[in-house]
Amino acid sequence: MIINPWIYLVLAGFMEVGWAVGLKYTNGFSQPIPSIITVIFMVLSLYLLSLALKTISIGTGYTIWTGIGVIGTAIIGMVLLGDSKEFIRMIFILIIIIGILGLQFFPNN
Numbered sequence: 001m002i003i004n005p006w007i008y009l010v011l012a013g014f015m016e017v018g019w020a021v022g023l024k025y026t027n028g029f030s031q032p033i034p035s036i037i038t039v040i041f042m043v044l045s046l047y048l049l050s051l052a053l054k055t056i057s058i059g060t061g062y063t064i065w066t067g068i069g070v071i072g073t074a075i076i077g078m079v080l081l082g083d084s085k086e087f088i089r090m091i092f093i094l095i096i097i098i099g100i101l102g103l104q105f106f107p108n109n
Contacts, residue, residue, distance in 0.1 A: 005052040005054065005056050006056070006104075008048045008049070008051040008052035009048070009049065009061055009064055009065060010068065012044075012045050012046075012047075012048035012049040012051075012052060013045075013064065013067070013068025013069055013072065014068065015042075015045035016045045016068065016069035016072070016073075017068065017069055017072030017073050017076065018038075018041035018045075019038050019039075019041035019042045020069055020072075021073060021076050021081075022034055022037055022038030026038050049061065049065050052065075063099070063103055064100050064103060064104065067099065068100070070096060071093055071096055071100075074089070074093055
């Protein structure tokens with residue numbers, strides 16, 4: 001079964017958010033369960049990214065993958081972990097989203 005590479009890329013981005021947030025709970029990889037879960041998210045994220053990059057250009061794919069990770073991690077940090085919710089942070093997250101959308105809608109074929 002062939003799955004759209006953009007689906008792989010979005011799933012890889014979500015997995016990146018999972019491992020980025022998971023790092024907070026590994027305590028320097030000294031906590032076994034959070035560490036194992038975090039490493040699983042890392043492996044899944046990289047595997048899905050590799051599948052997406054079979055078709056999507058490296059510049060576009062990697063940028064979108066990291067963008068999803070940055071945005072998702074920042075939002076989780078603000079909503080669940082008490083990170084700053086200053087207006088200027090929201091503006092910069094919006095700029096990242098605009099950049100990601102631009103790369104998806106105007107790829108360099």
